[in-house]
Amino acid sequence: MSDLSGRTTIVVGASRGLGHGIATSLAEAGAPVVAVSRSTAEFTAPTNGEGSIRVETADAADASSAGRLLDLHEPDNVVLVAGANPHMRPLQHHTWESFSATWETDVRITFHWLREILLKPLRPGARVIAISSGAALAGSPLSGGYAGAKATQRFITGYAQDEAQRAALDITFTSVLPRMTPATELGRTAARAYAVRDNQTQEEYLRHMGPTLTPQITGEAIVNLIRTQSTDIAPAYLLTGGGLKPLN
Structure with a gap:
């Protein structure tokens, strides 16, 4: 797997933030990348001239999108990053609609894509990475159902790995839980909200x-x-500025 040339990777949620960084790095590593997003995304050409990025505009939460794009591009790898930005407010100020927003997007996307990947299935040796959140471990009291939704993404990814093994599919599923970062819109919004809650400046927080x-x-x-x-890949990882840390 060290040579990614010719191994197409679909990145779902590639228009901005961590998804944009993932798509860009894969192309720089020589992979043909299909960048899926609801809005038009722009990318610079890979400096090594080997990889490429093709943009697909689609709603990843639509039940038909996963099957259609998997059939169209026949990827070797899939990375799921897309999700909603939760409203940051205390529990009593949430409505059910704001509380459950990430369940209706992040969890829905993970369910539809992993289901279609198992049904298709992808080629032997495929890798599927679901981007969850460090909130799945630590909680997130200002973001409604966000932490529970991100934990469920991790559970679903584990269920998919079990089903792949039961069906003797050579597909590796794992989840990655990034820690909050001011490098994304979601992270900046959350940091501001928690800093105010803790009577700190955002920089202090x-x-x-x-x-x-x-x-x-x-x-x-x-x-x-x-x-x-694949034999060395853990079921899940915490991702910080210092890199990946396997989780049991």
Whole structure:
């Protein structure tokens, strides 16, 4: 898996933030990338001239999108990054609609795509990475159902791995849980909200989180994970500015 040339990777949610960094890093590593997003995304050409990025505009949460794009592009790898930005407010100020928004997007996307990947199935040796959140471990009291939704993404990914093994499919599923980062719109919004809640400045709040996780660091981590032997891949990873840490 060290040579990614000719191994198409679909990145779902590639228009901005960590997804954009993942798509860019994969192309720089030589992979043909299909960047899926609801809005038009722009990418610079890979500097090594080997990889490529093709943009597909689609709603990843639509039940028909996963099957259609998998059939169209026949990918070797799939990375799921897309999701909603939760409303940041205390529990009593949420409505059910705002509380459950990430269940209706993030969890829905993971369910539809992993289901279609198992039904198709992808080619032997395929890698499927679902981007969850560090909130699945630590909680997120201002973001409604976000932490529970991200934990469910991790559970669903584990269920998919079990089903792949039961069906003797040579497909590796794993989830990656990035720590909050001011490098994304979601992270900046959350950091502001929690800083106010804790009577801190945003800079003070972020200082306690350690090295900043950037889209570039995220992209390089995903490239390295795809290049890792399947037998060495953990069921889940925490991702910080310092890199990947396996989770049991």
